[in-house]
Amino acid sequence: MSVETKVDFIIVGQGLAGSVLALELVKRKKNIIVFDEPEKNRASLIAAGLFNPVTGKLMTRTWKAAELFSALRFFYSEAEQVIKKKCFYPMPLYRPFLSVEEQNEWMGKSAESGMLDHIEKVFPHSTYGSDVNDYFGGLLLKNCGYLDTTAFLSGVRQMLIGSNCFKDVYFDETKVGWSDHEVRYEGIRADKIIYANGLGAQQSIFFNQLPLRALKGETLLIKTASTFERIYNRGVYLVPVGEKGVYKVGATYNTKDKTGATTAEGKSELVEKLNGLIKVSYDIVGQDWGFRPTTPDRRPVLGAHPDHPNLVIFNGLGTKGVSLAPYFASQMAQWLCGEGEIEKAVRVSRFY
Ligand SMILES: Cc1cc2nc3c(=O)[nH]c(=O)nc-3n(C[C@H](O)[C@H](O)[C@H](O)COP(=O)(O)OP(=O)(O)OC[C@H]3O[C@@H](n4cnc5c(N)ncnc54)[C@H](O)[C@@H]3O)c2cc1C
Known part of the structure; x- marks a missing residue:
């Protein structure tokens, strides 16, 4: 007879959404299991990790800037202690x-x-x-900087592996079974399954009705002889990546291109903007691409499936995953623990 495991929550996906939510739930002493099928080009690893409260062509304060930025400062500083890894770099x-x-x-x-x-x-x-x-x-x-997403995600992963609550495999939702109060998946019983699987949700039989759209972005990696003490941003941004003199330059925004590859057009757009911004010489040492999980109203999407209350989504972090994830993962965790509500602007019910 096989032994069953009982947890509070199964999380599908360990990008920014799944990682931040996992830490919020562990902090609340919940038992979790996280499934993640590593894909080279998941958004969270391609991201420059920039956070900046004044954005857009018109340079206005971003939506909920006060709440989001105080939450992110607190969250990532605390996360560094929990995962025992440096990853949060406030910088003008x-x-x-x-x-x-x-x-x-x-x-x-x-x-x-x-x-x-x-x-x-x-x-x-x-x-x-x-x-x-x-x-x-x-x-x-001020109140800007970057999260080294590679260090953050690998730190969270190591922590989850160390606690025996990580599965480095694809989560196959066709194998989910449920009764009134719980869900079952391959010998695991859980109160709820949380889909934090980015654009993977487009293929979900439960969540493929949501208007999640892929917004392609390309970045360059450059090497210079200079060390910048601040992030420069005009048309493109230059964000340090940890190695001396190496910067990520990004990003393009392309709604039409659905190809999973870098392009010559993406490169020349970034080079043209970069040359307009910096004066120092540089070598291009890399180019990358990824798709951001966006929604039509540019708000995250949180909450339970209308017909299956124990299937829950945490998605739609769009172009600002680093700044949106801490505040909304905390809201999500409170709601999952029966301690609060999900605010109206981000509820999944706006799409059903
Ligand atoms: C070029 C580019 C630059 C960006 N720059 C920034 C930036 O500077 N600042 C910023 O804040 N944001 C930036 N973003 C946006 C940011 O990357 C996203 O908002 C964020 O990463 C989305 O995180 P996520 O966890 O929802 O999705 P993802 O990172 O896509 O993670 C989803 C995870 O779920 C897993 N998964 C999916 N389906 C399954 C399954 N069935 N079983 C198991 N695992 C599954 C995937 O493997 C993946 O690991 C950028 C994005 C791009 C593309």
Whole structure:
């Protein structure tokens, strides 16, 4: 007779969504098992890991910036202790101005109350001119930085393996069985299964109705003789990757290209923007691609399947997985533990 294992939750996927949620549930003393089929190009490993509260062409404060950014600071600092690995790098971000008009506009904007929290300084003159083209000065933002997603994900994985709650295999949902109060999967009984499987949800028989869309992104890896003490961002960003003088440059946004490969167009777009930004010489040492799991309203998607209450989704982190995951994983964990609600804007029910 085979021995059954009983856990509180099965998590499908160990990208950013699954990893952050796993830590939130372990913190609440829940028993979990995480399944992950490693795919080279999962979004979480391709990501530069950048977080920045002032984004978009119009450079506005991102949605729920105050809540998201205080949650992420706390979460990743604590996570480093739990996984015993350095992965969280707060760092200022500098955005050169392109004109005097833009400079004037930011002189005014910097006095706005919401922005005050995020602006370190507005420079009216070239300040980092040995690194970048900033003839009109630029904007130095605080509360920015990057998560080394490779270190974070491998740290979480090692922790889960050490606690005997990780399975490095594909989760085949056709083998799921259930009764009223629990689900069963290959000798494991659980209260709920949480789908944190990124674009894998598009193939799910339970969640393929959700409007999850793949947004392709390409990045370059460059090597320079320079070491930058801040992230530069204008058209593209340059984010350190851990090795001296090596930076990730990204990213493209392509809704039409569904090919799983790097492209010459992606490379030339990034090179053109990079040459407009930095002054130092560099060698291109790599190029990569990935697909972001996005939703039409650019909000994450959380909650239970309408017909199967013990099948739950945590997905749609889109272009901002690093900053969205901690706040919403905490909300998700509270809800799973019966301690709170999922806020309306991100509930899965908006799509059913
Ligand atoms: C080029 C690029 C640059 C980016 N840069 C940034 C950035 O700078 N900052 C930022 O915040 N975000 C960035 N993002 C977005 C970020 O990567 C995503 O928001 C985030 O990684 C999504 O995480 P996820 O866990 O939902 O999905 P994924 O990372 O795709 O993880 C899903 C996991 O589920 C697993 N899986 C799927 N189906 C199954 C199954 N049936 N059984 C077992 N395992 C399964 C997959 O193998 C995978 O490991 C970028 C994305 C791209 C593509």
